[in-house]
Amino acid sequence: MREAEIKALLVDPVNNAPVILLKDKHSTKAMPIWIGETEAMSIALELQNQYFPRPLSHDLMKGIINHLGGKVEKVAITALKEGTYYATIFLREKKGEIIELDARPSDSLALALRMGSPIYIADEVFDSSAIESPFAEEDAFQDFVEYNMDLSEFKKILK
């Protein structure tokens, strides 16, 4: 497992789909993950400290966890199967027991950001799909960049 951070939200020019760039904290490599538009907006708003006038699904999720005395210990991207990334949310309940919940990466990341939880990627997943990060030098989060990274090349790796 290696710790990661959300480095950028890109737009795949081929289909206008949002892509999240998850960068290894201790190298210059990153891994792109395609996500839905609603989830991308939820992640972008939180990263920019902006708020939607009404609670989004992940804001509600945060409220539920806090009110029920839970805590998100960490989230992890754990597997890549047939082009789909799998994630796990490690939820600590009041008595200290940790429950592992199967989740999509987008929900896991949107929730981790709101709960201040670290993000991890399993080594075998990262090794199989990481690329040199286009924003390795930048400190700040890059939001919705129209970046002409070779995403089509990357898609071939996934298949």
Added chain:
Amino acid sequence: MREAEIKALLVDPVNNAPVILLKDKHSTKAMPIWIGETEAMSIALELQNQYFPRPLSHDLMKGIINHLGGKVEKVAITALKEGTYYATIFLREKKGEIIELDARPSDSLALALRMGSPIYIADEVFDSSAIESPFAEEDAFQDFVEYNMDLSEFKKILK
């Protein structure tokens, strides 16, 4: 407060936006609410007992509540302000205390369906925006009907 049920998912022909039709259980009247596409899909799948290959946000929310020993007592559409509906989720925690969480109607309904919780509408909200239900006679849920209901007339009421 009156108990309601999700009667149909319509498509507003003007902007292709999904509209949920919330019917009073004890009359032939219903209230349309415009919601996002992601939330509409989440509601439609649950109503049709179909499942997305990966957990959607509301499936994850259900898992979180169950694992933390919570229960959704009910959800309610509580207010209508400047064309926006407000909802409240009544969450019971382990010790029995009930917490009221501010939420969007779409999240509340998607969650209520998954938790088997009743749906209510505040009388003043229902009275101000209910119309005669186009599907009052039908028993089954109507999914994504292209119905030429006069939604533009309804929008005027909201304004």
